[in-house]
Amino acid sequence: MKLITDLDLIKTLEWAFKEKYIDRAVHGLFYVTPELSASLVFSKTQVLIMAILIFLALLWLYFDPISLAIFSLSIVQFFYLISLLFKFIVSLAGATTEMTQFITDEEVKNLEEENLPVYTILVPVYKEPEVIGILINSLKKMDYPQNKLDIILLLEEDDKETLEAAKAHQPPANWRFIIVPTSQPKTKPKACNYGLFFARGKYLTIYDAEDIPEPDQLKKAVIAFKKGGDKYICFQAQLNYFNKDENFLTKMFTLEYSYWFDYLLPGLFKLGLPIPLGGTSNHFDVEKLKEIGAWDSFNTTEDADLGVRAFSKGYKVGVINSTTYEEANARYRNWIRQRSRWIKGYMQTWLVHSRNLGKLYKAVGLKGFIGFNLLIGGTVFTFLVNPIMWFIFIVWLITQTQILQPIFPPVVLYISLFNLLFGNFIGIYLNMIAVFRRRYYELLPYAFLNPVYWVLHSIASYKALYELFVKPFYWQKTQHGITKYKPPIISHAS
Numbered sequence: 001m002k003l004i005t006d007l008d009l010i011k012t013l014e015w016a017f018k019e020k021y022i023d024r025a026v027h028g029l030f031y032v033t034p035e036l037s038a039s040l041v042f043s044k045t046q047v048l049i050m051a052i053l054i055f056l057a058l059l060w061l062y063f064d065p066i067s068l069a070i071f072s073l074s075i076v077q078f079f080y081l082i083s084l085l086f087k088f089i090v091s092l093a094g095a096t097t098e099m100t101q102f103i104t105d106e107e108v109k110n111l112e113e114e115n116l117p118v119y120t121i122l123v124p125v126y127k128e129p130e131v132i133g134i135l136i137n138s139l140k141k142m143d144y145p146q147n148k149l150d151i152i153l154l155l156e157e158d159d160k161e162t163l164e165a166a167k168a169h170q171p172p173a174n175w176r177f178i179i180v181p182t183s184q185p186k187t188k189p190k191a192c193n194y195g196l197f198f199a200r201g202k203y204l205t206i207y208d209a210e211d212i213p214e215p216d217q218l219k220k221a222v223i224a225f226k227k228g229g230d231k232y233i234c235f236q237a238q239l240n241y242f243n244k245d246e247n248f249l250t251k252m253f254t255l256e257y258s259y260w261f262d263y264l265l266p267g268l269f270k271l272g273l274p275i276p277l278g279g280t281s282n283h284f285d286v287e288k289l290k291e292i293g294a295w296d297s298f299n300t301t302e303d304a305d306l307g308v309r310a311f312s313k314g315y316k317v318g319v320i321n322s323t324t325y326e327e328a329n330a331r332y333r334n335w336i337r338q339r340s341r342w343i344k345g346y347m348q349t350w351l352v353h354s355r356n357l358g359k360l361y362k363a364v365g366l367k368g369f370i371g372f373n374l375l376i377g378g379t380v381f382t383f384l385v386n387p388i389m390w391f392i393f394i395v396w397l398i399t400q401t402q403i404l405q406p407i408f409p410p411v412v413l414y415i416s417l418f419n420l421l422f423g424n425f426i427g428i429y430l431n432m433i434a435v436f437r438r439r440y441y442e443l444l445p446y447a448f449l450n451p452v453y454w455v456l457h458s459i460a461s462y463k464a465l466y467e468l469f470v471k472p473f474y475w476q477k478t479q480h481g482i483t484k485y486k487p488p489i490i491s492h493a494s
Contacts, residue, residue: 329478389420
């Protein structure tokens with residue numbers, strides 16, 4: 001009789017059932033709750049509504065273009081104003097609260113390692129040979145019993161370079177290399193779903209190839225789950241950038257993320273609103289993750305979608321006082337590719353959860369309903385309408401013409417001017433306060449350049465809108481390992 005190891009058994013199962021596993025990884029959410037899958041970009045009802053609105057707009061344009069312009073501008077300015085006020089109110093709430101589950105060093109030291117659960121780490125990578133060594137070296141330093149670490153490197157079949165680079169770094173025996181069978185869509189959430197079939201842990205987290213997590217992060221997550229109770233499905237580690245001072249783009253990126261984690265997320269938490277998750281360093285209770293259907297393989301911001309679904313099931317999301325350091329995008333084209341994918345995912349998430357507004361309202365309540373539409377839908381909306389309103393303002397400013405006067409009656413004009421002034425003020429103000437909790441005072445002057453950063457967002461938004469119609473599930477690769485800064489050596493929690 002020949003005995004086989006656990007690894008042999010897993011390899012056998014992977015070979016025998018890979019077709020079944022990849023089918024479930026791609027379509028698992030659709031099989032359980034098809035209405036929540038982004039595999040269908042527009043529902044029949046949404047297509048019908050869009051067709052009716054376009055037909056009515058064309059009819060109105062033919063008979064009375066001036067009143068159509070007034071009505072359209074009024075609607076745009078009203079929702080723009082509401083979106084601005086929403087973000088301002090949430091930020092004020094975030095400034096007066098703390099959603100971080102603070103775990104002390106003493107609590108970490110007092111953990112009995114023999115009682116710690118198995119912890120799975122998923123590492124989905126694609127074409128990352130330059131940076132995979134960074135994560136391997138970082139995970140070797142994790143303060144967690146090696147025999148209870150279940151690390152799964154998820155590689156695509158056509159990515160021989162990353163596989164060879166990973167092997168060259170000689171990862172420990174608790175690492176498993178799992179090849180994700182070639183299939184469409186080729187996305188990170190599909191790879192994570194595939195890896196979930198082989199996960200052995202009670203808890204699970206995801207790291208990207210360039211991530212450098214603090215060594216005690218897993219222990220802090222375990223403590224947070226114990227302290228938080230059964231209502232918590234996920235604890236998000238904080239994200240920061242080791243190359244924040246590289247150029248204008250990395251500085252604005254750092255300001256944006258500082259505001260996101262220090263003000264916006266705490267504000268959403270305090271007000272009881274849905275919280276979009278981050279794409280990395282989110283720590284899950286595996287059973288609860290499976291219960292809500294895991295990731296949507298067709299959504300290019302699977303993290304935001306997962307946060308909405310978790311909220312609709314009554315689960316909470318928290319943040320732990322542990323940081324994962326990443327490489328901020330330092331090149332403009334690379335940034336546009338990454339940001340357009342994120343915005344396209346927000347569009348997908350809004351379309352999916354808006355298919356049945358009555359059901360959404362029932363699942364998340366009035367506050368959740370308003371918060372979802374203004375955060376997910378409102379973010380995309382403001383990015384798309386900004387260049388239109390800027391163009392109208394610039395035309396008026398340069399020509400001083402009266403031709404625009406008929407479409408700007410006093411009420412619409414006053415709201416438009418208020419949005420222009422208040423919108424820029426809010427963007428600058430929120431970036432200014434973002435520096436204080438992390439003490440990034442040297443970035444304060446860059447807050448005044450926020451309108452320039454908005455222009456980049458609008459460019460990315462129109463790229464995302466185009467892709468939503470022509471290639472909705474395309475996951476445009478973000479190139480890493482291009483920074484001039486060396487990754488930091490993290491030996492303990494900061």
